[in-house]
Amino acid sequence: MNFEELTQVALLGTERQPLAAPQGSRPLDQLQAQVDVNHREEALLTSAALSGLHERIGCLPSLDTGPLSDQCPPEELAHMNARAGSLLLRLLSGEYTVLLPEVLELAAKAKQIALPEALPSLLSLGSGKPELREAILPILGARGRWLAAQNPEWAYVGGATSEDEAIWQVGEPPARLIFLRRLRRISPARAREVLSSTWKEETPEDRSRFIAAIEIGVCVEDEPFLEAALDDKRKEVRRTASALLGRLANSGLVKRMTDRARPLLKYIPGETGSLLRLKKGRPAVIEVTLPAGCDKAMQRDGVEPKPPQGLGEKAWWLIQILEFVPLELWTNDWRISPADLLAASLQSEWKKELFEAWTRAAIRQRSADWADVLFGAALDGKKFDKFEGLLSAMFRTQRELRLSELLAANDAKTRDFHGTLIAHCPGEWSVQFSRTVLAWLRRLSAEPSNDWQLRNQIKDFVPRLAPSILPEVPAGWPIEAQGWEFWSKGAEEFFAVAQFRADLRAAFVNEHSNT
């Protein structure tokens, strides 16, 4: 009996299914014929042992005629050295992930590609983190692109390998998106044309993803396309279109918003009191008229009619209109500085709304002067959610100066959120500011604390430090001080990431380390 038949008996059980006496003349049958079938269980197991072994020994490997992958084309770029390769593998396996963007950049700059063993995790990293895709592409090499073509999960790579616009017609959505973004960098007009050519056939999800690519090098020529997109059925598409139009200072949308805004705000200059106090002084004030309604045209331009919780609908409309109005409009119209304007707004009944609106406008319009002024107000009002946006909108020197002053003053009013501020200060930091932050951390870690959040956050500062000061990181810490017991854990992690980052940079600079 062959093994399959015996398995059927075993499945049902010998109680129900007796074992048939073997018939046949093969040597196996003759062996099995010697088994005493009266002891059913033993007979089954013995027959199975004979037959199982017989099959195992006699089986030949299967033949495969399926397709094999083509040979991978040769590399045009050099591989990174073994040291860099092993560091990359560690990053990909989940160590020090904050440094992933940097390793991709270092390799791309050095025109080096990843070793083959790193490619699957590198490609999967891109599948999971779309924001890293474009940074991953340059270090894939021919092997990586060849590999990606074999796994649908890595299809996004397809958009980067081909100069051929056919990918736009036949590719998978992630590949098309990458293709579009790349084309947009090379030729914005052509990218827009390509997108327009298929716009009507795209799914709503794809439309909202693709239109976001117009952000790259957005310019006046894009206006007609974006303006048309304000009538799209998909809300995300409309929002992206209005946001992009908002960045074009002379767009129709900005003009319409400006026309809506002008009648709403009125600046009333202050009056100085007389010396003898016969006449009371009066500070400047901004008078606000709330919008009367939110008509179709406003909604088309991106004004959301329903307010978030805690906000009146008219106040909400006001914020959204002002957000799109170029901030220079006010300073030019009224011939006053942002600081004076902000002071005047504080006299208004709607000061909170004005702060919110101008903060959004300053961040959206990347207006450094306004951001600087508003940052002060945000500090006073402890508007934590605005720190990051405002700091990003400032010039580097400006924000580093601001924060350095704060850290130096060590004022009890702001001390508690210095960590939050540093955490929200975008990189890359100057050498001087990096040293300032290090000095502040060293000071901080001498004192007892229970700020777990900051302790866990310190390591994330490393990628922003100026690379040249990395060797200074481990020195000068108050390891004898009372506070060290608490801070040491965070500081040790900080040192480890800094060391790793230094190693990483060295591995891409120092070619001699490769043997």
Place this chain on the structure above:
Amino acid sequence: MQAGETLFFLFSRRSGILAASDMSWTAEQVIALAPDASAAKSGKDLSVPRKWKTLGMEPNCAWGTIQGSGQDPYQTCVDLGGLAFKCTCPSRKFPCKHGLGLLLIVAQQPGAMTEKQPPAWTTEWIARRSEKERKSAKAGTPEAPPDPEAEKKAAAAADKRAASREAKVSAGLDELGIWLGDLVRNGFATLPGKPSSFWETPAARLVDAQAPGLARRVRALDGISTTGERWPTRLLREASLLHLVREGWLRITSLPPATQADIRTVIGFTANQEEALEQAGVQDQWLVVGQCVEEDERLKVQRSWLFGAASRRFALSLSFSASPNQPLDITLAPGTVLDAELVFFRGAWPLRALVKQRQRSPTTTAVGLPHETIATANALAAEAFTANPWLERIPFGLAAVMPSRRAHGWIVRDAAGCCLPLRISDADAWKLVALAGGCPMALAGEWDGEQLRPLSVWAEGRFLRV
């Protein structure tokens, strides 16, 4: 590639396949020595020359000093010939992070090993090690003349112990026979959904009966019955092999000695190392073609597969660790070659071996993989299973195969079109594809009769663990 065509890998720094004594370690090989993941990570963190106060190397050893949390710097050295570590740090891990860090620098930045003259503490240690090796080589001859009376007594006691164990095993096997009978009488169809105690109870009984090898195989049946297609086939195969052990045990004295040894091994009798070491061994250049560690209960088992350049045969070196303080054998780094005399334990298809003596002299011999096509590997497996049906895995060293994905899973295929299904995760399989780059590559792995588990590959002149 035609059957029998041999693929040779030359040993040079460039090719990445390395002779241990050539000091050309790769980072991967060093990392593989780490006792656990945290030691590996710490070791990697210390593989930065500027963290060390001194670093030096000569052909046989490498040394360095590094400031730790103690007052004096730690002194770390590595014997590169016999691969041994020594460090003055208090860590109980072996090798410690300092040893690993030091060897990583040797592997990756040998230029940083600037000192050329070993300090006294290094030379002393190396000298002590050589002394010890000489002593252990001589240890075969007993020092005092044997006392016939005491020997007789000891032998009688040993016989008694052996007889008592054999009686226990016999009783345990009888019980196993009854349990197996119940299994097939009631039918496998009743098994799905059985609690794990259904399998655990007979396994525990076998442990009590001093048959730990069988206990492990019974415990493994639980896994078979709950997963995978064709599980009844696999369950019956395994059950019939257990039944075969019992049948063999009942008439063990009538069987050839080699098969007796195989049956005793399956049951879980410990192989007699001294007896094995007394035999003449096989002197050869042994390439460590693959290694893996599996955890069974709390016991870590490391399997290292060796292949002899001249003898053209495989050997399996096992190393066990029951606790973090008991290190696994670190001297058999995958991808390295050892010039050594191996002795094989008795068996109908001898595979398990011990390193009897190891040469420290540098070797630069070329060692080829077993140059097998899938067909020749399969023939080898047939020969092995014929001799010893209880073998759980057979080493395959395939010279030129391509990995590929099929609807039912991953395979490797050779030029003749023969293929083997792989036991591999998707992530690892893609790594194989990436390394092959669409060209045939050499691959070593373990064949369990149904699937091949890849352990190492040689692709584009580089050795990598899977």
